[in-house]
Amino acid sequence: MRIALIDPGSGNLASVRRALERAAEAPIDVEIVREPEALIEADRIVLPGQGAFAACRAGLDALDGMVAALYEQVQVRKKPFLGICVGLQLLAERGLEHGITPGLAWLPGEIAQMDPRDAAGAELPLPQMGWNALDFTPGAHPLLEGLQPGDYAYFVHSYAWRGGQPNDLLATTDYGGPVPAILGRGNVVGTQFHVEKSADVGLRLLRNFLNWTPREDTA
Structure with a gap:
């Protein structure tokens, strides 16, 4: 199996490659690519x-x-x-960080700054940084196979998805309210958290991605 790991000039490329190789149940070829022809x-x-x-868009x-490729x-x-962290965010229609930047527009929604508040209405610190629990419906998507609600993943972000379609939301986390954590549609999935830093949960997600055969009727 050949995996194209795109290098947009940011991201933990070496860590992601190692995590993919660890997650694989059979030998895989993970290539860090900057040439569009490599995707073919x-x-x-x-x-x-x-x-x-x-x-990241630049x-x-x-x-x-x-x-285009x-x-x-x-x-x-x-x-x-699979999009990871800002790789997920780029799937949105636009991002509002440092002005308005068009996204790839593969999924509806935009990336806006979070405004997390505690139960008393006080602001929570940004970025959300560290381990936080995932909330999802078991069996809702093959990417979540073998995971349980309450499993922890590692987040680092101040901006998050908003205004998307409910059917695209596969999992949330709580940080002063629900925050989209995993989105997907058809053959496209993405995580707001860093799978490569999320220990066994991240490895299981990557293994599920490598074994996943998207259904044509979900595209």
Whole structure:
């Protein structure tokens, strides 16, 4: 199995590659790529990202032809795709960090700054940083197989998805209210948290992604 790990100029590429290799149940070839042609031979595509939405989008745009190749391989040819942290956020219609930046618009919604409050209405610190529990309906998606509500993942972010479709929301976490944690539609999934830093939960999610065959009728 060939995995294209896209390098948009940010993201824990080495850590993500090691996590994918650890998660695999059979030998895989994980290639860090900056050339759009590399996506043609890939069986699955992973887009990590960290930092600001605008900077990550600029880094992706700087890879000549990559956005068009992503659309062709993921949206047309329906190859399984995983976005991690800002890699998930880039799937939105736009990001509102440091101005308005267009996203890939593969899923409806936008990325806006969080406004977390405790029960008394006091502001919670941003970014949300550290381990937080996942809430989801068991069996709702193959990516969640083997996980239980309450399992912990590692988050670092101040901006989050809002205004999306309920059917695209696969899991949430709580930080002064519900926060989208995993989104997906058809052959596309993404995690707001860092799977590569999420210990056994992250490895299980990656293993599920590697074993996943998206249903054509969910695209």
